[in-house]
Amino acid sequence: MKKPEISRPTLGRIPLYLKYLRSLPPNTESISATAIAAGLGLGDVQVRKDLGILCGSGKPKTGYVRLELIESLESYLECKNGGAVIVGGGQLGKALLDYRGFETFGISVLAAFDKRTAKAESSAKGKPILPVETLPSFCENYEVNLGIIAVPAESAQEACNLLYDSGIRAMWCFAPCQLYKPADAVIQYENLALSLAHLKMQVNQL
Amino acid sequence: MKKPEISRPTLGRIPLYLKYLRSLPPNTESISATAIAAGLGLGDVQVRKDLGILCGSGKPKTGYVRLELIESLESYLECKNGGAVIVGGGQLGKALLDYRGFETFGISVLAAFDKRTAKAESSAKGKPILPVETLPSFCENYEVNLGIIAVPAESAQEACNLLYDSGIRAMWCFAPCQLYKPADAVIQYENLALSLAHLKMQVNQL
DNA sequence: TAGATTGTTAATCGATTAACAATC
DNA sequence: TAGATTGTTAATCGATTAACAATC
Numbered sequence A, B: 001m002k003k004p005e006i007s008r009p010t011l012g013r014i015p016l017y018l019k020y021l022r023s024l025p026p027n028t029e030s031i032s033a034t035a036i037a038a039g040l041g042l043g044d045v046q047v048r049k050d051l052g053i054l055c056g057s058g059k060p061k062t063g064y065v066r067l068e069l070i071e072s073l074e075s076y077l078e079c080k081n082g083g084a085v086i087v088g089g090g091q092l093g094k095a096l097l098d099y100r101g102f103e104t105f106g107i108s109v110l111a112a113f114d115k116r117t118a119k120a121e122s123s124a125k126g127k128p129i130l131p132v133e134t135l136p137s138f139c140e141n142y143e144v145n146l147g148i149i150a151v152p153a154e155s156a157q158e159a160c161n162l163l164y165d166s167g168i169r170a171m172w173c174f175a176p177c178q179l180y181k182p183a184d185a186v187i188q189y190e191n192l193a194l195s196l197a198h199l200k201m202q203v204n205q206l
Numbered sequence C, D: 001t002a003g004a005t006t007g008t009t010a011a012t013c014g015a016t017t018a019a020c021a022a023t024c
Helices: A008-023 A033-040 A044-055 A066-077 A091-098 A101-105 A132-141 A153-165 A192-205 B008-023 B033-040 B044-055 B066-077 B091-098 B101-105 B132-141 B153-165 B192-205
Strands: A083-087 A109-114 A128-131 A144-149 A170-173 A186-189 B083-087 B109-114 B128-131 B144-149 B170-173 B186-189
Touching: A008 A033, A008 A044, A008 A066, A008 A101, A008 B192, A033 A044, A044 A066, A083 A091, A083 A132, A083 A153, A091 A109, A091 A128, A091 B091, A101 B192, A109 A132, A128 A132, A132 A153, A144 A153, A144 B192, A153 A170, A170 B192, A186 B192, A192 B008, A192 B101, A192 B144, A192 B170, A192 B186, B008 B033, B008 B044, B008 B066, B008 B101, B033 B044, B044 B066, B083 B091, B083 B132, B083 B153, B091 B109, B091 B128, B109 B132, B128 B132, B132 B153, B144 B153, B153 B170
Parallel strands: A083 A109, A083 A144, A109 A128, A144 A170, A170 A186, B083 B109, B083 B144, B109 B128, B144 B170, B170 B186
Antiparallel strands: none
8 A cells, every 4th residue: 555655735725625525415437537626626636636646547437436535535635653742831732632634634643742841741632741851751651753842942952952862854844943863764854934924025015 | 125036945045045144254254155165065056046136146166245145135034024823822823822932034933823722821931822803903903914823624714714714815825725815925835745745655666 | 429528648837946147 | 357146047956747658
């Protein structure tokens, strides 16, 4: 069950397709790319290309089998295994810990870890916030392959090292900084300030 | 003092250039694009192109005048005027309210507004969290041109309408939903779940 | 057959990178 | 002059869109 490589925009459209396909009347057997495109405000060629990669071919005149599409798309998102942990139990860390949206892509955020936490606590939605010392053993007991760095820039390198030493090779960093990392680690930076600045620039141009 | 149109990646590099230029010894008069590129790990042609748009020409053999570069870059980021407000005083709203990174791009986040807030409160870093009813009058008293939507998807449309009616035309939405908006409003969606899913996909391919 | 729908190939667009001519 | 550095023009790359031939 090898997953094809897809682009980030295509990945982002998977939940839209699923939502639309599930919203159709249950007796809908087939659906055309044209109809899906119209329903979601996308281009029909784009839909056809996405579905071609993710679900295989459709049939001229009839389109695609709805249930097959749903199954293919779901199986693409299905978490092989492994969840995410957060380093940093401040406001951002807690907000991410309780954010529901990750489930849309089949990702579980298991727990947050904080320096200032002496014994296990619970977030507003009941997820664990644990002492940072317990991170390595947590990663041994649970399958974890994503690390989220939600600490101030001063502590980000420390967090990165800790995650790496706990066996995590993929990290998502909210701190505005440049981390030093071993070659086999992947770090994706989330630049919230840039996103807001870009929006501001767009409207200032008007 | 009209600002040239620049791409989002270029905008993102401005703070890097500024940080590097300010870090040079104070007696540094001139600096070449090649040196800046080496210092930041970028391509030299890219640096030259960015500086050409933002700061004007350099001189062959000598490069660019450091202080002129700093001034041009700073003036580009300088907030004409107007700040941002947040709708939603939950964990995400508070995290964004206290996030320092926006200052890097010259943007001030002034206050958050929440339904559940009965009278004025303060965030951990002393910024105001106010009753949502007071948003329109706040926007009359202060210059505000950016709205940040940090409420659950169910309330996002309401938040969008409120911001629009308060005169705000640019919004940054964290809720996973599609908002209906007047033609003259710009909405930029921040899809955190997609960012994490994209990272997961990259490492799953390995 | 005719027509709706498919998949593919070529064109477009924005950003980066490479090649190169211009200049102090 | 020679060489470092510039700015520009062309090539590349990834994603979207347009045009079109194939098929049930």
